[in-house]
Amino acid sequence: MTSTLTPPKTSERSIAGERCDRCGAAAKLRVLLAEGSDLVFCGHHANAYAEKLVPIAVDFTVDPEFEWRGKDLMASEN
Incomplete structure (x- = not known):
């Protein structure tokens, strides 16, 4: 059986009030792995x-x- 990966999509999960994992600034992006x-x-x-986040x-x-x-x-990968 061949598995198919579906492309990432924009989620409805809120990032309001979240902080950057790297520097603590206000969050603008959440990536689900x-x-x-x-x-x-x-x-x-x-x-x-x-470039490192898109593939994962x-x-x-x-x-x-x-x-x-x-x-x-x-968009350029698809």
């Missing part, structure tokens, strides 16, 4: 790590006022 854990990043770190993301939530460059990277 395959094993069920998640990572939360501020805008700076979300964009800095976009199962789902993600982006602050509506934040333009995450990972969206463009995911």
